[in-house]
Every structure is written in C-alpha cells, then in structure tokens.
Amino acid sequence: MNSETIQGVFVTLFFLTSSSLNGQISCSGTFGDNIFENGDFGSGPEVIYPEDPEIAPGYIYTVHTPPEDGYYTLTNDMGQWLNNHTTWINISDRSDDPQGYMMVVNASEEPGIFYEQTIENLCPNTVYEFSVDVINIVRREAVDHIKPELEFLIDGESKHTTGKIPQDESWHKHGFTFSIDPEQTSVTLTLVNNAPGGLGNDLALDNITFRPCGSDEKIIDDEYVSFCQDETEPAMIRTSIDTNENFIQWQYLNTNIEEWQNVGQENQQKLEVDVTNSGERFYRIIYAKSQENLENPNCRFFSELVTAEVIPLEYEVWDTICDGDTRTFDGSKLTAPGTYVGHFTSSLGCDSIVTLYLSAIEKIPIDFELEIDDPSCYNFSNGKITIDKVEGGYPPYIYAKDTDTSSLGSFSDLEAGEKLISVIDRYGCTDQTTVILKNPPVFEMDSLPDHEVVLGEVIHLEISGNEPIQFLSSEPDIFDNCSDCVSISFLPTQSGKIQISAENRNGCISEQSFFVDVETEDLPLEFPNAFSPNGDGINEDFEIIARGQAIHKIISVKILDRWGNQIHQMENVSGNEGDQLWDGTMNGQLVDPGMYVFVCEVELINGETKKYSGEIHLLR
DSSP states (O other): OOHHHHHHHHHHHHHHHOOOTTSOOOOOSOBOOOSOTTTTOOBOSSSBOOSOOOOOTTSEEOSSSSOOTTEEEEESBGGGOSOOOTTBOOOBOSSSOTTBOEEEEEOOSSOEEEEEEEEOSOOTTOEEEEEEEEEEOBOTTOOSOBOOEEEEEETTEEEEEEEEOOSSSOOEEEEEEEEOOTTOOOEEEEEEEOSOSSSBOEEEEEEEEEEEEOOOSOOBSOSEEEEETTOSSOOEEEBOOOTTTOEEEEEEEETTTTEEEEOSOTTOSEEEOOOSSOEEEEEEEEEESSHHHHTOTTTOEEOOOEEEEEEOSEEEEEEEEETTOOEEETTEEEOSOEEEEEEEEOTTSOEEEEEEEEEEEOOOOEEEEEEEEOOSSTTOSOEEEEEEEEEESSSSOEEEETTEEESSSEEEEEOSEEEEEEEEOTTOOEEEEEEEEOOOOOOOBOOOOOEEEETTOOEEEEOOBSSOOOEEEEESOOSTTOTTOSEEEEOOOSOEEEEEEEEOTTOOEEEEEEEEEEEOSSOSEEOOSEEOOSSSSSSOSEEOEEOSSOEEEEEEEEEEOTTSOEEEEEEEEOOOTTOEEEOSEETTEEOOSEEEEEEEEEEETTSOEEEEEEEEEEOO
C-alpha cells in the first residue's frame, strides 16, 4: 500500500463521508468499478500501520496510541492498542479481513479545511457515487462530547454535510451522487470540519468507494439460465438494453485466472453459450454512453451477473450400501453390489445417463444413548432429544430425526409426539429407534368469582390451580410486590376487570380474570346527630362513623352555630373511625348546649371528593 494510492483514497474518503442533506445515497442503478481500489486502506499484520502514509496534509501521522488532537493513525484493531482514551470504544475495521486497516482521526482544535485535492480523468455527463463507512468512536455514556460534523465542497461550492455523526457506537454509510457537466473531466474536492476539536470530534473511517452510477433499468433478461449439454438449438443469453443509446460488451469470468474477459462482439444483444462442456459459467455486460467511455474503467457500468448452467449428459456415481440394505435407483431396488446404468430426466428437461458403481460393506451395529427432554408445557415446542455415546458402524455419523438431519446429534424445539431417531454412518448403514415425547398436563388456575363491593371494602382472594403456583402477576397490580402470594387481600378503588397470570415451576402460564363492581354512591359513612362532652366517658366527641376504608382523608370540617357563625374548624384529618372532629369547645372554652351545624368535605380513596352537612346537638 503506497502513499500515492492511499492519498487518492483519502481524498475520496472524506468526500464520501459526507451525506446528502437527507442522509440518503440516491444512486439506484448499477455501478462500475471502484476507482479507488484500496478504499479499505489495505491490510497488514501490524496493529498500527508502521509508515506515514502522507494522506492528510495539516494532520500528523502517529504510531502511538491514542492519537491526540490533530493526529491520525491507520489501525486494524483498537482493542489491541497499548493505550486508549477511556471515552473511546474498542473496534476493529469494518471488513471480513482481520488484518484490514481503518483510519482513526482525532480532529484539530479549530474548525476549518480538512483536505483538498483535484480528481482527474472523469467522464462528462456521467453520474458518480461516493460512499464511506463512518463511526463516532466516543462511547455512548460519555457526556458533553463534541460530535463530528463534516461539510463537503465541489469546485468551491458547498454541496453536502454529514450533520452531527451520532454517538451510538455503530457504523453508518454516508454518501451521495453528483453528475459531471458536459466537457468536464475533473473536480476539486474540499473537506471542511465544522466541529472543533478538544473534547470529542473523534471518528473512524473505512470502505471508501468512488464509482460511476449507471442506469436503474434491468440489463439482463434472466439472471439464471440452464441448458442441456450438446443442445441442438443455440443456447442464448439476452439483454434488453437499448444499443441505440448505449454501447455494450459481453464478458465472461475466466475462473482459471479469476478475471473477466470480453466475449463476442460489441453491441450484441444476444450471446451464444458454449454447451459442449457441462458446468456453470458466469457472464455480465459492461456498458456506457459512448465508445470512448466503454473503454475507460472510470466511465462504464456493470450489469447484473447471469449464471448459465450446462447440465451434463452423463454422470458417474460411486456409492456404498450395507449388507441387507436396499438402494432405489431408476425405479429399481438394489440389494447387491455392481455397476448399474439408469436414464434420468432432470427438472430442467435434460436427459442424462447415470452410471452407478455400487459396493457393499459389512454392517456393524451402531449403539447410542438418548437424552430426552419432554416439552415443559402443554403443546409447547421446546422438547429436546440429544444423541450421545455413539459407538460402532463407520464414523463419522449423521443423525436424523424423522426427515431432519444434523451433524451435531441434537434436535431441539420439538413438540410432543413420536419421533424416529436414526444414526447413519459414512456408508449409509443405519440404526434407528422410536422416541415418544410426552405432553405434560395443561396447567390451569381455578376460576375466580366476580365481586360486588362498596368502596372501602377489602376483597380476599385464594388463588389455586392443578399444580403449585410459583409466580403471580396481575393487570392492574393487586399483589403489592408479593409475586408468590396465593392468599391475598386488596382494596379496589374502581370497577373493572382484573386479569391474573400464574406460572408453575416450568414456566407454564395460566390466566384467569374476574370483574369487580365498586359502588361509590351509597357509602357507609355516617355522622352522629348528638354528643355529650360531659366527662362521663360516653359519647364525648363528635366523630365520623366510617365502616370500611373508603376515606383517604378529611379535607376540612367546620362547626357553625345556629346563626351561621363558624366556631370550629379542622383540616387534613386522617378520617379514621374514632378520630375527633370536635370536642364541644371554642377557643378552649366549653360552648353552650344546643343545636349546631357541621360541614365536612372528604377525599375518598378513589380520588373523588364528597361534602356532607347536617345538624348536631350538643348535650351536657
């Protein structure tokens, strides 16, 4: 990876990091080659690329980690750094290559031009796509960190911005397309960093592409075609592309050297496939708007891949059976070794001759043990069968449950019922047994009755089922953080359905619901019409008579004389039965016997408020 190549990549990189203002890449057609073949920064065994690639004027390359403000590095794995900032994540490059490099940048202190360069040898009237993978390398939990924010200019004119790159520890692909004007063959790209360095503004970049974007119409008529070997009719693949507006060239993949090579003449809409030899062949079309562009890799596009399969006329098959077994071949059951010839027609209509060379081998019994886990709940599909301690036969083995096969010897997500378990050795010798997974009984809660209560009345529930209950929950919650209480009492505040869910020790669930009708009009609240504060210990105070727990609190109580003068007031009283509301005094002095009026406002446990008033006689 030389510095010239990396420098070209870097230019594109920062241009590609930008996104259109709506954050979308707009090219929906086919593409040409990536002009920057090393857009992934290459790869190497060193965790840090050891030489200065000279790709970021104004920034300093460092092999010391982590890079500080104004520095950058190429690395394949931040998790292998000797040191890192505590606020940075540890990631590797975004590719399947464990040695692939990415670029990690710690931005400069001041916003400004990040990079600028001119790209030559582009094609007039051609659309190009730039894209790149970018990630904010600051951890999610780090607060008050600056987010990277990049702006891109084409020939001095601002075109695109990334916006703030989110601090979400995820890679994002940013990119856009633009068209080269008539007669234009180059563009000057400028990258501006609009976010300051310092705390944050740290990012990594990878997988840069800069490629021409072609038509979004379908180029290949069929992406898979098949032919019979030595067909009498020409075997053709076709394109519907308009050759009056495009120049095209068919290519095939030379698998010997893994290179695409031209085949046929230019502007052929049909191409004949060689069917003298069987096997798969791969074709594509390169196309462009002019003959000159067709010859320029920076200006041409690729079609979809078409796979052409040639079905052979003759097959040879070698197989083995165990003594005593049978093998079906061309409609016959074979029990003895030998050479057999059969005639077959494939699903594609090709006639083939198959020669089977069949040998026999002594059958050695296969012994094995089974570990069986029945489904945990009725009609659940979480049963499991494990095949263990396999001996005999001819390893390695294939395991089967009915028609499902596995090389691991374990079958899970099974429903109850009969299962045929087979162990098959490398020659097809088989030993089998039948297993029955049992369905456990249905876990059921006992039904719960509906209730009619007056507000403030407690409901008692006894919850039971046909199995012990391990966990309970309800909507609304009536269990008050006691998830295993099967005997509970609760105080309903409003009418409605209550849904209860119970689990047994296996996690099986049963649900029951019941309805609670809460009466809120005719409440069991009374006030005495007389009391005698005479010191005899009998009926000494004026107090509320409240059966049940309907009252949350007494907001206020007022006592008035017969002329309407207030002589006593209390506020925010608990409302418990027996709480004193008036002791028959005013300002600490006993009042005269006679008739008085009370006005009492209460708040109920359901949040409602009610007012009560009446006469009360004070006796001596």
